[in-house]
Amino acid sequence: MIRHAEAQWSGSLIEGKGHVKTETGALNSPYGYRSRFEGGGETNPEELLGAAHAACFTMALSALLGRAGHPPKSITTTAAVHLNRAGEGFAIDTIELETTGEVPGIDAAAFDKLAHDAKAGCPVSKALAGVNIQLKTNFK
Numbered sequence: 001m002i003r004h005a006e007a008q009w010s011g012s013l014i015e016g017k018g019h020v021k022t023e024t025g026a027l028n029s030p031y032g033y034r035s036r037f038e039g040g041g042e043t044n045p046e047e048l049l050g051a052a053h054a055a056c057f058t059m060a061l062s063a064l065l066g067r068a069g070h071p072p073k074s075i076t077t078t079a080a081v082h083l084n085r086a087g088e089g090f091a092i093d094t095i096e097l098e099t100t101g102e103v104p105g106i107d108a109a110a111f112d113k114l115a116h117d118a119k120a121g122c123p124v125s126k127a128l129a130g131v132n133i134q135l136k137t138n139f140k
Contacts (some may be wrong), residue, residue, distance in 0.1 A: 050079035061118035073102040100138040108139035
């Protein structure tokens with residue numbers, strides 16, 4: 001599988017404007033300096049990375065739970081992506097995943113173990129191997 005996305009930028013870093021979109025059309029959004037560093041209504045690379053990581057991890061966890069004979073009733077995952085100064089520039093140094101699962105037939109310890117296995121096996125986690133990825137689990 002090969003998936004495609006496109007980003008376009010016009011102008012200087014601070015005053016310029018960009019646009020990002022996916023081949024499916026599910027995402028078609030402006031982005032800019034202010035949305036990245038000051039907040040705002042547009043998207044930014046860290047938000048997109050967090051969404052991708054949370055989605056991938058959640059699917060991986062669902063797969064592991066299903067294979068263990070306990071398909072989840074629900075799983076919700078958030079990702080907090082930390083963009084911090086690093087020397088002259090910036091770096092994403094930490095991603096905090098927090099997942100909550102409602103899974104009949106298992107206990108919190110089994111859920112926690114499978115969640116950590118999913119974090120290790122998720123393709124996005126693997127792609128981000130240079131980032132400190134932390135995981136907190138909650139079990140209903």
